[in-house]
Amino acid sequence: MPPSRLPAHHRYRARLRRLQQRLSLRNRLVLSHVMVLLLALLAMAAISALIEVWLGFDDIEGDVVLQIGLLFGVAAAFPVSVALSRFLLRPLDRVRAATRRLAEGHYDDVLELPSEPGLAALVEDVNTLAAALADTQRRRARLISEVAHEMRTPITLLRGQIEGVADGIFVPDEAMFASLADDLHRLQRLAGDLSSLSRSEEAAFDLHLEPTDVATLARATADRLRPQYDDQVVTLAVDASTPVGAFCDPDRITQILVNLLGNALAASHQRGHVALSVHTEPPPGRHVIVRVTDDGIGIAPHDLERIFHRFERLEPPGRPPAAGGSGIGLTIARGIARAHGGDITAQSAGPGKGATFTLRLPQERAAGGGTPPLSR
Structure with a gap:
């Protein structure tokens, strides 16, 4: 039905909804205060005029007239302000009720997005939080x-x-x-x-930091896992000939390398290739960069962060999941890296196109300055 043929109250409600969509919450609050103030002033002026006309007060009694008008203005503004506040806070009350239900463990409630953009962003964040808690x-x-x-x-x-x-x-x-x-x-x-x-x-790893050659750790870890690579006919190439020093816990960093190389082997096809490289970040960066790259099953874009969640294991179609995996290796590895002040990230062009895991560790200066001495 054309808008001109709608009943008057429907046209009014449609205009009101369009106005609400254009006004932010801040502007609505300002407008509501202005409306209440204007209503109070109008009521005060009207009552004062009526009192002067009906009762015939002269100028000497103007203060009394003003006080009576002010009283009636406040009385008229109060119910209007209550009604406007309820109207403005109704979406916020729904958000509060939703957060209380979240606290009670009800994560499946989805709030309808209000028309006001600011509140819509808040409601959308609450819905995202509910989905994350449900997951x-x-x-x-x-x-x-x-x-x-x-x-x-x-x-x-x-x-x-x-x-x-x-x-x-x-x-x-x-x-x-x-x-x-x-x-x-x-x-x-x-x-x-x-x-x-x-x-x-809990970010409570007990680290035993010492000057360490990360390249030596990488070569030793690769030699340790190479028999498993040979059994599955997967080529492991190591580019870690140049010493790269950092203050770190060598046992914990070895734990990360074992996890990354083990995952790369599990993701590789027979006669696949895995590359391990260790180098320093180009100046002015002060980080050790360790990369493990495979040409295996790859990772979908939406899984690049999810794989670091605890007990998340990717199960590609047509391929059984790796046996014996608990699904927390990458979670622990990232926790160790972050406890060192670094991080682990994943990159992939998509399923079937391999993946690259990058470990970044900060290089701390020794007491005498310069690059930390290397342990041999």
């Missing part, structure tokens, strides 16, 4: 399930083997003890991962 809640529930699953298998095996030995069913030989040790190692690794995750989220 965190889902991952926490999955955490409990996955930890229980990871612990259940080795505990069941340990119990069965120990009961079998106690009942005389199994013979306690070298193979039996090797199997028991393997199950205990899985439990120990899981406990260590959970402990590291807790320290990572």
